[in-house]
Amino acid sequence: MHAFKIRFTAFSLLLALLCTFIPLSAVQAAGSSVKVTINGQSLSFDEKPRMVNGRTMVPYRTIAEALGGKVKYDSKAKKATITKGSQTVELTLGSKTAKINGKSASLDAAPYNANGTVLVPLRFVGESLGVWVNWNKSTTTASLLTKKTIKHTLGSTTLNSVPKRAVILFNGGVDITVVLGVKPVGAVESYVQQPFYEYIRSSLVGTKTLGDETQPNLEAIASLKPDVIIATKVRHEKIYSQLNKIAPTIATEDLADWQDNLQVMAAVFNKEEKADAFMADWKARVAEFKKKLPAKDKGAAISVIRINPNGSARAYNTGFAYQIFQELGFTVPKQQAALKQELVTVTSKEQVSLLDGDYIFDFTTDWDGDGAIFKQQKEWTDSPLWKNLKAVKNKKYYKVNAVTWNLSGGALAAKLMLDDLYFYFDLE
Amino acid sequence: MRLRRYGVGALVSLSVLLSLMACSSSSDKPAGQGYNAVAAIESSHSEESWDAIEPIEIKDLQTGAAAMIQAVKDYKQAVESEDQESAAALAREIVGLWKAMEAKVKTMDRVLHQELTSDIVLLLAETSTKPWDRDRLIQLDYKLYQSFRDVKQKIQHS
Numbered sequence: 178m179h180a181f182k183i184r185f186t187a188f189s190l191l192l193a194l195l196c197t198f199i200p201l202s203a204v205q206a207a208g209s210s211v212k213v214t215i216n217g218q219s220l221s222f223d224e225k226p227r228m229v230n231g232r233t234m235v236p237y238r239t240i241a242e243a244l245g246g247k248v249k250y251d252s253k254a255k256k257a258t259i260t261k262g263s264q265t266v267e268l269t270l271g272s273k274t275a276k277i278n279g280k281s282a283s284l285d286a287a288p289y290n291a292n293g294t295v296l297v298p299l300r301f302v303g304e305s306l307g308v309w310v311n312w313n314k315s316t317t318t319a320s321l322l323t324k325k326t327i328k329h330t331l332g333s334t335t336l337n338s339v340p341k342r343a344v345i346l347f348n349g350g351v352d353i354t355v356v357l358g359v360k361p362v363g364a365v366e367s368y369v370q371q372p373f374y375e376y377i378r379s380s381l382v383g384t385k386t387l388g389d390e391t392q393p394n395l396e397a398i399a400s401l402k403p404d405v406i407i408a409t410k411v412r413h414e415k416i417y418s419q420l421n422k423i424a425p426t427i428a429t430e431d432l433a434d435w436q437d438n439l440q441v442m443a444a445v446f447n448k449e450e451k452a453d454a455f456m457a458d459w460k461a462r463v464a465e466f467k468k469k470l471p472a473k474d475k476g477a478a479i480s481v482i483r484i485n486p487n488g489s490a491r492a493y494n495t496g497f498a499y500q501i502f503q504e505l506g507f508t509v510p511k512q513q514a515a516l517k518q519e520l521v522t523v524t525s526k527e528q529v530s531l532l533d534g535d536y537i538f539d540f541t542t543d544w545d546g547d548g549a550i551f552k553q554q555k556e557w558t559d560s561p562l563w564k565n566l567k568a569v570k571n572k573k574y575y576k577v578n579a580v581t582w583n584l585s586g587g588a589l590a591a592k593l594m595l596d597d598l599y600f601y602f603d604l605e
Numbered sequence: 606m607r608l609r610r611y612g613v614g615a616l617v618s619l620s621v622l623l624s625l626m627a628c629s630s631s632s633d634k635p636a637g638q639g640y641n642a643v644a645a646i647e648s649s650h651s652e653e654s655w656d657a658i659e660p661i662e663i664k665d666l667q668t669g670a671a672a673m674i675q676a677v678k679d680y681k682q683a684v685e686s687e688d689q690e691s692a693a694a695l696a697r698e699i700v701g702l703w704k705a706m707e708a709k710v711k712t713m714d715r716v717l718h719q720e721l722t723s724d725i726v727l728l729l730a731e732t733s734t735k736p737w738d739r740d741r742l743i744q745l746d747y748k749l750y751q752s753f754r755d756v757k758q759k760i761q762h763s
Contacts, residue, residue, distance in 0.1 A: 376755075572685050576744055578751065593754075600750050603682055 211235070212318040215243055215308075224294035226319070232286045233299040233312060233319060237268075244306055244323065250295070257288075257295050259305070266305040268297065277305050300450070307338035309447045327445060330410045331417050331428040339447045340405035344398050344424070347390050347409045347432055348374070349497075352587020353439050355380040356455055357448040363401045365390045368584045369542065376581065377589060399423045407442060432586060433497040439588050455588060462595055467506055469604045478510040480534030480568065483583070484541045484554040485522075492532055495519035497586045498540070501594055510534040529562045536601070537568040540579040575601055654729055658697050660704035669706040670757045676702060677750045680728075684742045689732075692742075696732040699725055699749070706756075713759050721752050 211226040211233055212219060220243055226235040237257065238248045246261035255270040268275040273284045282305070285298040299319050303310035309322040326335045345351050345364040354361050355377045366386040367374045373381045385401060388394035390412055398406065398420070406426040413420065413428060420426040427445060429438045436456065443452030467475075479502045481493040492513050493499050499509075508514075512531055513521050523531050541554050557563055558574075568574050581593040598604075663669035676698045683691040703725050711718040728745050731738065 572739070574740075575747075576740075577747070593751075596754060597747075597751075600678055600681065600747060603678065 210317060212316070213240065213321065214318065215240075215321045216323055217320075222294075224292050224296070226296070226299075228317070229286070229296075234286065234289075234296040235299050235302060235319060236294045237288070237297045237302070238295060240302055240321070241306065244308065244321075246306065255290075261306055264305070264307065268295075268301075270295065275301065275305065303339065303447050307341075309339060311449065325444070327427050327441070329427050329441065330430040331408075331414060331426075334421075334425045334427050336405060336425055336445065338404075340403075340445060342402065342404045343446070344387065344401060344403040344406045346387070346393050346407060346413055346420075347429075347586070348584065349432060349435055349438055349586030349588075349590075350407050350409070350429070350442060351381070352377055352585050352589050353435070353442050356439065356588045357443060357446055357451050359442075359446045359448065360384060362403060363387045363398060365393055367580075369544065369546070370580065374580050374585055376585075376593065377587075395419055395423070405445060407445065409438075433495070433500060435497065435586055435588050435591050459588075459592065459595075462592070463504060466595065466598065466604070470505075470602060474535075474602055476506060476508050477535040479507045480510050480513065480532055480537045481582075482532050482537060482539050482541075483579075484539070484550060484557060486544060486550060486553075488553045488556070490523040490529075490532055490557060492521040492523065493519075494521065496583070497590070498538070498582045498594065501591060505595075505598070526557070526560045526562050529557070529560065529566065533566040534568055535571075535573060537566070537574040538582070538601075539574065539576045540582045541576070542579040542584065577601075654697070654733065655700060655726065658700045658704065661698065661701035663702065663705045666706055666709045667757070667760050669702055670753055670760060673699065673702045673706070673753045674750065674757070677746055677753060681743055681746050681750075684737070684739055684746070687737075687739075689737070692732055696729050700729055710756055713756075713763065717752065717755060717759075721749070721756075724748055724752065 211228060213222075213226055213235060214220065220239065222236050222239050224236050226233065228234070237259070238250075241248050241259045241261065244261060246259050246264075249258045250256070251258075257268050257270075259266040259268075264278060266275065266277050268284075268288050270290055271287050273287045275282050275284055275288075282301070284301050288295050288297045290296075299310055299312060302308065302319075302321070309325050311320045311322075312318075313320065324335060324337055326333055343354065343359060343361045345354055345361045347365065348367055351361065351364045351367075351373065354364075360381065361384050363385040364373070364381065364387060366372045366389055368389065370378075372378075372386045373384070385397065387397045387401075393413075393416075395416070403424040406420050406424050408417065408420055408426055408428045409432045410428050410430055411432050417426060417428060427441065429441050431437060436459075439452050439455065443449045481496075481498045481502070482490055483493075484490050492510075494509055494513055496519075510533060512533070516531075521531055523529065539554070541550055543550050558569075563569060566574070577597060578593070581590040581597070661672075663672065676695055680692060680695040680699065683695055703721065707718060707722065710721065724745060728742070728749065731742055731745065
């Protein structure tokens with residue numbers, strides 16, 4: 178009898194535990210409460226938005242109609258057609274492929290019918306209806322914006338819908354469009370490897386070229402009828418007002434600050450999730466690199482140089498590669514830091530020691546494609562004073578990829594440069 | 606056997622020549638100065654070495670690319686530590702891996718295949734050239750590192 182009581186008690190306890198867990202997970206599967214706002218105003222629903230398998234599913238009709246769209250539903254074909262302005266969206270229950278103006282778009286999850294209401298993934302709402310969508314995990318709130326005002330270094334620009342016809346006026350920005358999955362209608366051409374750098378060219382088929390970063394062709398830009406222009410201050414401040422007359426123009430602060438440029442562009446194009454994923458991966462890679470770097474190389478003084486077309490040499494204490502080395506915990510050679518100059522120009526071989534460091538990375542660029550610059554480079558590297566440099570004597574002078582280390586300045590280029598450092602620092 | 610060797614050697618020579626004609630300096634991978642193609646072709650030592658190297662067995666292209674990237678990195682270290690024996694062995698390993706992979710790389714990207722063949726032929730030739738041009742070997746090796754990174758990406762996206 179006593180044994181029976183113990184077994185019964187144990188069984189009851191086990192049953193109670195199971196009953197606690199199963200309903201809890203069922204509630205989680207059915208969805209924690211999800212709120213939706215449009216331009217700050219809460220939306221109410223007959224059928225509530227919910228989390229399903231980690232995805233935010235929202236009632237499409239309610240949102241589409243709140244945004245001024247018209248919804249038709251074919252119950253036989255299980256197909257919903259939504260029209261909003263010039264946009265026509267078609268989606269089919271159970272299918273992860275939708276159409277936006279006849280073009281296929283893929284959904285994170287298939288729409289489904291919940292008590293007569295079609296629920297679709299939140300991201301699709303933004304994509305199909307041209308609104309910005311922000312998901313706040315901690316408050317489980319989806320915030321939709323029909324207009325967005327972006328404050329930037331040259332002013333403030335309001336966009337009335339997520340841009341579809343972007344023009345990009347600096348190379349780093351072109352790289353970033355590839356990361357974000359936004360194909361520009363027009364972009365400046367690359368400094369070498371025209372029309373676009375080889376490492377991103379395949380993603381830019383159909384993109385028109387618009388002159389180069391330092392002198393974009395305004396007529397060509399206007400002819401494309403863009404709905405946004407992404408510029409950068411150092412290159413385009415003088416023509417900003419002309420650009421702004423063509424289309425809303427947003428200027429980034431620093432040509433070489435790819436991380437900031439990525440965030441700005443992600444905010445413009447409603448691609449913050451992609452940008453966040455990229456940055457999370459980048460930070461993990463940086464942490465991994467720093468962990469693997471042997472003690473002897475931690476804090477090493479890195480000299481980043483190139484030979485200029487006029488025969489002088491330049492060391493960089495600014496710019497794309499410099500910023501990445503700083504992030505990785507490397508230092509600037511003392512003799513360069515002492516000059517407090519962003520670009521150190523060395524005109525005479527007698528001053529070559531200014532170029533020294535624990536490592537020297539040289540991204541001399543063959544601008545004209547004729548190899549002449551390499552003769553000038555050789556004049557430097559053949560000189561006895563050069564051979565006496567610490568990095569050279571220690572065999573730590575390397576010629577690196579000018580495109581990914583300097584000329585591009587984008588997020589993918591940063592990733593490639595970091596990967597190169599595994600080669601140069603002998604890391605697994 | 607001799608005819609076969611000359612036939613293969615001629616094919617290798619032709620592919621190097623064609624590659625060098627096709628490859629402009631538009632590739633910004635640091636090839637540096639132009640190559641002495643004739644010297645590379647006429648190095649009968651490299652022809653014999655190339656021919657004698659057997660393909661290395663690989664599980665699949667992905668594994669091959671990973672092994673190649675490792676070999677390329679090890680090669681750099683061998684060159685930097687002036688270990689000519691290890692560098693030569695690694696150069697042969699690179700050729701062996703390439704022979705195992707090249708048919709599939711060719712179907713993925715003919716231009717990349719051409720560039721890689723040309724670069725690997727040169728690497729093998731220049732590794733056995735005395736005295737070493739250390740900087741050139743490292744540059745060639747870096748070019749291979751970047752190219753096989755491209756191969757790896759193409760495999761991932763295919």
